[in-house]
Amino acid sequence: MTDQPINITPSRWQRLKDNDIYWSFINSPGAMIAAAITLICIVAVFSAPLIAPFNPFDPSQISLWDGKLPPAWAEGGQSQYLLGTDNQGRDMLSTILYGGRLSVLVGIAAVCLGMVLGVSLGVISGYIGGATDAIIMRIADVQLTIPGILLAILINGIGRAVLPIEVRDEFAIYVVILAIGLTDWPQFARVARGATLVEANKEYVQAARVIGLPSWLIMLRHILPNTLRPVLVIATIGLALAIIAEATLSFLGQGIPPTTPSLGTLIRVGNEYLFSGLWWITFFPAIALVVLVFAVNLLGDWMRDALNPKLR
Amino acid sequence: MLAFILKRLAQSVLVMAVVSAISFSLFNFVGDPVNNMVGQDATREQRVQIRIDLGLDDPILVQYTRFMGNALQGDFGLSYRIKRPVDELIFERLPATIELVFVSAIIALVVGISLGVYTGIRRNSWISRTVLSTSLVGVSLPTFIIGIALIYLFAVILRWLPSSGRGGVVDLGWWKTSFLTVDGWRAIILPAITLSLFQLTLILRLVRAEMMEVMRTDYIKFARARGLAERSINFVHALRNTLVPVITIIGLNIGGLIAFSVITETVFQWPGTGLMFIQAVDFVDVPIMAAYLVFVALLFVIINLVVDILYFVVDPRIRLGD
Numbered sequence: 269m270t271d272q273p274i275n276i277t278p279s280r281w282q283r284l285k286d287n288d289i290y291w292s293f294i295n296s297p298g299a300m301i302a303a304a305i306t307l308i309c310i311v312a313v314f315s316a317p318l319i320a321p322f323n324p325f326d327p328s329q330i331s332l333w334d335g336k337l338p339p340a341w342a343e344g345g346q347s348q349y350l351l352g353t354d355n356q357g358r359d360m361l362s363t364i365l366y367g368g369r370l371s372v373l374v375g376i377a378a379v380c381l382g383m384v385l386g387v388s389l390g391v392i393s394g395y396i397g398g399a400t401d402a403i404i405m406r407i408a409d410v411q412l413t414i415p416g417i418l419l420a421i422l423i424n425g426i427g428r429a430v431l432p433i434e435v436r437d438e439f440a441i442y443v444v445i446l447a448i449g450l451t452d453w454p455q456f457a458r459v460a461r462g463a464t465l466v467e468a469n470k471e472y473v474q475a476a477r478v479i480g481l482p483s484w485l486i487m488l489r490h491i492l493p494n495t496l497r498p499v500l501v502i503a504t505i506g507l508a509l510a511i512i513a514e515a516t517l518s519f520l521g522q523g524i525p526p527t528t529p530s531l532g533t534l535i536r537v538g539n540e541y542l543f544s545g546l547w548w549i550t551f552f553p554a555i556a557l558v559v560l561v562f563a564v565n566l567l568g569d570w571m572r573d574a575l576n577p578k579l580r
Numbered sequence: 581m582l583a584f585i586l587k588r589l590a591q592s593v594l595v596m597a598v599v600s601a602i603s604f605s606l607f608n609f610v611g612d613p614v615n616n617m618v619g620q621d622a623t624r625e626q627r628v629q630i631r632i633d634l635g636l637d638d639p640i641l642v643q644y645t646r647f648m649g650n651a652l653q654g655d656f657g658l659s660y661r662i663k664r665p666v667d668e669l670i671f672e673r674l675p676a677t678i679e680l681v682f683v684s685a686i687i688a689l690v691v692g693i694s695l696g697v698y699t700g701i702r703r704n705s706w707i708s709r710t711v712l713s714t715s716l717v718g719v720s721l722p723t724f725i726i727g728i729a730l731i732y733l734f735a736v737i738l739r740w741l742p743s744s745g746r747g748g749v750v751d752l753g754w755w756k757t758s759f760l761t762v763d764g765w766r767a768i769i770l771p772a773i774t775l776s777l778f779q780l781t782l783i784l785r786l787v788r789a790e791m792m793e794v795m796r797t798d799y800i801k802f803a804r805a806r807g808l809a810e811r812s813i814n815f816v817h818a819l820r821n822t823l824v825p826v827i828t829i830i831g832l833n834i835g836g837l838i839a840f841s842v843i844t845e846t847v848f849q850w851p852g853t854g855l856m857f858i859q860a861v862d863f864v865d866v867p868i869m870a871a872y873l874v875f876v877a878l879l880f881v882i883i884n885l886v887v888d889i890l891y892f893v894v895d896p897r898i899r900l901g902d
Contacts (some may be wrong), residue, residue: 410595413832413884414876418839422873425861426606429869512722519724520846520858535728542732543743550732554725562720 292574299574302566309560313368321348323530330380339548352548354534355541360548361462363534364556370530371557374445375511379503382431382510386456387499391487393457394464405461408454416451420513423447424522437525448513455502463495497575505568507563515557531557586863588888592881599877604647608640625661656871661863666871670853674747675755677845677852681837683768684776692780693826697819698789703792712788715781723840727774727847734770742767744849771848775840777835786829790822831887835880 284290293299296553339352339360393404411419418474424447431439467473468491476486517523518532519539526533531553538549612684631637638646650656656666677786699708718726735743750760758764794800795818842854849855853872860868 295706378592381697395836406591408593413835414880415836415839418842418876420840422876425857425869428861429606429864429866433864454825516722516724516843520843522858522861535725539728543736547732550728554728558721558725561722562717565720 296570298566299570302563302570305559305563306567307322309368309563310372313372313386316365316369320365322362324358324363324366327430332571335361343463351552354386354537354549360552363529364553367529367531367553368556368560370524370531371511371514374441374514374530375507377445378448378510379452379506381445382452382506383456383499383503385449386453387460387495389453390457390460391464391491391495394461395468395483395487395491412454416509417513417516420447420517421520421522423450424517428522430577437527440523440525444514444517448510452506452510455506456499459498459502460495462490463498467491467494501568501571501575504564504571508564508568511561582798584892585889588885592885594743595881596877598875600651603646603873606866606870644885651874657867658867659865661865666867669856669868670871670875673851673853675757675855676850677854679758679843680768680771680850680852681834681841683772684837685834687772687776688779688783693787696784697791697814700788700791700795701814715784717783718777723774723778723843724847726777727844730770730774735897741770746851771850774847775837775844778840779836782833783826787822787826790825791818794818794821831883831890835883838879
């Protein structure tokens with residue numbers, strides 16, 4: 269026995285490196301590639317104002333004469349428009365970057381809404397139990413039997429119909445976020461409730477109860493942080509689904525208006541020119557969407573395996 | 581058993597009550613129905629008269645009871661835009677949707693089950709690997725992108741198939757079918773493939789997983805030891821036992837097909853109920869929206885009820901566990 273103090277608090281970096289999730293991450297090349305692509309996509313779309321060659325919302329930079337130009341490498345393409353231009357003469361690369369930013373933002377906002385709603389209801393449901401639990405989970409069950417995209421279309425449709433026609437485009441983005449968020453929550457509620465049921469019987473929660481902490485504080489400070497692992501997995505997969513849902517709504521003409529296009533709106537607009545052979549107006553936004561969704565999906569798949577103790 | 585069904589039934593009725601209340605409130609919160617029915621230059625007296633004729637000055641509960649009574653008889657009033665009874669419009673459009681869903685379901689089942697059986701038995705062949713990785717990509721692709729890609733390839737570049745509409749239809753009196761013309765069959769191919777692809781991958785993966793599990797069981801080993809032909813083992817002994825979960829998900833899949841038919845119908849301008857709903861939302865045609873809402877909810881309630889009861893009948897473990 270020595271009297272030398274043992275270093276019981278390793279550095280943060282050391283703790284990160286010892287973490288099982290970190291280990292799993294650097295040992296699965298698929299996850300690293302997916303994370304890299306996701307990161308590149310997200311950094312690219314959020315720095316759109318810095319890296320995009322043009323600003324598609326600035327009328328002084330758009331010229332109708334340059335409309336419908338093919339990509340730079342094709343015949344008739346111009347070098348300053350790498351991926352060609354759309355029907356209004358906007359540079360495709362720039363519109364995709366700005367549109368992607370909107371898609372990612374809507375996706376994140378919708379998932380956050382669904383997560384906050386679902387996790388709070390799930391934790392309350394699991395901790396309080398009884399009739400509250402029965403009612404909340406029955407609603408979630410019923411909602412889960414309806415395919416998400418159909419529900420999102422219905423909620424979005426009602427939301428748009430309730431708004432007066434003058435402000436419909438202005439608020440379209442919030443209606444879309446609300447529709448997708450309200451569709452998402454049962455997944456989160458189920459997972460959070462499951463984790464809460466496990467945690468609620470553990471000794472630290474009993475101890476907290478014995479010293480007289482109010483229920484809301486126990487839920488917020490003690491149970492909530494311990495439910496977040498599985499919630500993170502659902503959130504990642506949910507992000508991919510939310511981005512698809514937004515693109516689908518916009519493609520149906522029920523989502524983001526063409527004045528501030530998202531990827532789905534771009535595909536919708538481009539679709540009208542597909543028959544005249546102007547394939548690039550649809551093709552590049554579609555590819556951007558597929559790559560983004562695929563990368564996020566792969567990341568979610570890896571996370572599900574890495575964070576699931578049953579599979580280890 | 582009876583208690584279980586009654587419980588589910590009560591729940592279904594509750595769901596329908598909530599959905600119909602929502603669709604009823606649409607009429608009151610979305611725009612002014614009188615404005616939707618008369619022109620700009622209608623006089624004040626005319627508006628009041630219409631209001632009384634429509635019963636809009638009655639108490640809300642009376643209105644709700646009347647709405648429910650009419651809805652139970654399939655009457656949702658006149659479409660604001662087309663000025664025709666909504667139930668008539670829905671029944672006119674329904675055959676198109678049902679035929680599309682039917683063909684897609686057949687494609688998804690036949691191709692999904694056969695590929696699932698194949699990939700489950702020949703796990704390591706290169707065909708299985710290709711099919712599986714393609715199916716992964718298929719899950720990530722949004723439906724409308726698959727539709728656009730098919731249109732571009734087969735309608736724009738190759739010009740083999742039409743890109744939109746139903747083609748020629750034959751009127752059977754109460755049912756307009758596109759199954760009786762070559763044109764109709766050509767028109768249904770692309771939308772049906774688009775709609776079936778997602779469900780196909782789900783069925784494929786499920787059958788494959790079940791197949792792999794069954795192949796490991798003792799009775800398959802015993803059948804092999806008895807020297808039965810490989811084909812008879814695969815199809816008579818193994819496949820049959822994988823079908824129980826498949827049958828139960830078919831019901832849920834029909835729900836999925838109907839949901840995604842809204843998207844597919846818009847991509848291909850297929851004149852079905854989904855396209856009608858999207859157009860109704862564009863024009864804030866409340867009666868159609870309300871009717872579609874109730875219609876879809878009813879469909880899902882029935883599907884879930886049937887699937888629940890099927891589970892109960894098919895799987896003895898649920899009966900004993902309850």
